[in-house]
Amino acid sequence: MSTLALKVLCKSELDQNVEEQVQCEIEIHKNLIHPNIICLYSSFDDKVQICLVLELAPKGTLFDRVLEWCRVPEQMSSQYIAQITDALKYLHGKHIIYHNIDLENILVDVHGQVTLADFSYSTQTRNHQTTICSTTAYLAPECQGTHPD
Template sequence: MSHSQAMVKSDSAQPTAAAEGQTLPGVPTTRQLTIDDFEIGRPLGKGKFGNVYLARLKESHFIVALKVLFKSQIEKEGMEHQLRREIEIQSHLQHPNILRLYNYFHDARRVYLILEYAPRGELYRELQKSQTLDEQRTATIMEELADALTYCHENKVIHRDIKPENLLLGFRGEVKIADFGWSVHTPSLRRNTMCGTLDYLPPEMIEGRTYNEKVDLWCIGVLCYELLVGSPPFESTSHSETCRRILKVDVRFPPSFPLGAQNLISKLLRYQPLERLPLAQILQHPWVQAHSRRVLPPSAHMAS
């Protein structure tokens, strides 16, 4: 058993369809990597526990994103279990719209995650820059996410924190779900931990009820609205008002809002999780079908 597997075996989170040994081009799987195997480039982003850098493997010149986390920070916040879970889950998922976690290694002070590089950065940045996205772009993202989450749910993984900050963009602008820190592998697909971001929290999480994978359906409904309007549907001046509006499912659509998208969002933002439109029906929804321009990267055909 490799060293990377040894560290994560202690976690109860064991995704089923294990794609063992995510290989990096030009790196023998038997050898443990170190920081000396990489040329480090510009910073791509800052996080609470460390930074992400553009990096290149010296041997093969393969470009990756290297997430560098400080052990002291992780321990201070008691996040070891969450990090272990993130590694365990993300390293087993292989889908064109999910950011790959190829491998990881660590030294005395740091943990390094070797991630797929998403050249177009965060969806959040794009949204900030352009304020809103058009129907074509939004419908494409909805199709990509519905497909990726179908794959996650089939592997008993709930993401729980779909939002623009956790979505990266690939070479062709395709969405990549990143940051599996809040995701959970749950053989029964039932949980009751409150997590995620307030604007995106579904009613069952706010009320502390047991929830299941249908929380992700609520989140993509919120996302669809935010992409088209520029702000999330329940955004308010106070936390308590946001919660109140979520629990009432108080969604207000601007007059110019596309009717097809309104229909889709209304079917996703339902108080009762069982009433939310299933992922398979998002893919078949007339508005998604009419506007999506999803392009699969060449490698995806092999993975699917």
């Protein structure tokens, strides 16, 4: 039996738009099966909270690893980039735009592989947004000044 992670969101702390965004995140994420995408096993909600049952990434975020290492070895960096690229290629093949690549949303699994997590800004291309959805610190230079944050 695997150890799982439970992401719990209290509805009282979410406005209506965020709650709808979480439901969209679940719809997109629930059908994704790829070794470099965190697995969403199940989700459920009640009047108080929304819960997502996820694969556990016991080594934390890539951000935590970078802080710990100070410098990521070139070999490891190239492996991580290849894994992330493979996950993005898979998503694009399913007409999903991830929109949220940052070190806090890249988790490290028990085998040291990276997995994409947090599909809260993801969209289906048929529902493509015209607004920019990203973490400001990782926003492309050409988008600076147009970000909603």
